[in-house]
Amino acid sequence: MDLRATFERLTGRTPAPSVAVLRLQGPIGVGGRRGLAMERVAAALERAFGLDGISAVALVVNSPGGSPAQSALIGNRIRALAEEKKLPVYAYVEDVAASGGYWLACAADEIVADANSIVGSIGVIAASFGFEDLLRRVGVRRRLYTSGERKSLLDPFGPEKDEDVARLRAIQAEIHANFRDWVAARRAARLKADADTLYSGEFWTGKKALELGLVDALGDARSDLRRRFGEKVRLRPVSVQGRSLRQLLGLSAATGEPWAADLIAGLETRALWARFGL
Secondary structure, three states, X not given: OOHHHHHHHHHOOOOXXXXXXXXXXXXXXXXXXXXXXXXXXXXXXXXXXXXXXXEEEEEEEEEOOEOHHHHHHHHHXXXXXHHHHOOOEEEEEEEEEEOHHHHHHOOOOEEEEOOOOEEEOOOOOOOOOOOHHHHHHHOOOOOOOOOOOOOOOOOOOOOOOHHHHHHHHHHHHHHHHHHHHHHHHHHHHHOOOOHHHHOOOOEEEHHHXXXXXXXXXXXXXXXXXXXXXXXXXXXXXXXXXXOOHHHHOOXXXXXXXXXXXXXXXXXXXXXXXXXXXX
C-alpha cells in the first residue's frame, strides 16, 4: 500500500517528505558482532530502502575502516538497492570516514562532512610482530607443520622472508587498485587532485577533503536534509540491530565463545580508532 498516495487522497494535502536515516557506526568486519559486517547490516539496509514514501536514504557514517571485502559488499548492496528503488543516497560523515569508512561513504551520490571530520586514508595496511628473538631468549622452540610450501605467510615466530613480504605487497596492491577504481568510479570528475595525492593513504580534515573533491559539502545530516527537502522533512531512523545482553557479556549460547574474543575485538577496534587520533 502506498501510504503517501493514500494520505493525499484522504486529506487533499501532500505529506511532508521523509528520509530514511541509517547509522553506519564502528569498524568494518572487525570482531564479527562488533563490526559492520554484511550479516549485521543487510536487514537494516533492506528496511531503510523499503520504507514507504521516502524521498531519499541518508547514511550517517562514522567508521575508521576495516575489512576491504566487507566494505565492498556493503557498498555494492547500497548501490544495488538505490538503483532498484530509484532513490538518491546521501552520506554524512561524523568523526571519521577513513579507509573502509570512506569506501562506504562513496556508495552515496553525495558526501557531506563536518569541517573537522577525518576523511580519506585510501590505502591498504597490514601490521604484525616478530617474536623469534624473544623465543630464543626464553628457550622456546617454534614447531610449525604445513601442507603446501606457501601455507605459512609471515609467521610472527619465525624470521621475516623477502618472498613473504613480496606476496603480501602484491595482495595489498590488488586491493588498493580495487579501492582506487571504486573511488574513481563513484567520484568521477569531482576529484580535484592527482592520483598520487588522493591514493597515498593520507587522510585529511573535512574542510581539506572538500578542496580535494573527496566530499561535496560541509555540514551535518539534519541541516543538510532540511535544506534539500524543507524544514518539515521527516527523518525516519533505521537502526542496525544491536547485540543482546548475552552477547555484550561475551556469552554465546550457540558457540560458547569466551569473553576473551570480545576483549581481543575491542583492542582491535581501539587500535583502528587510535590511528586517527580518536
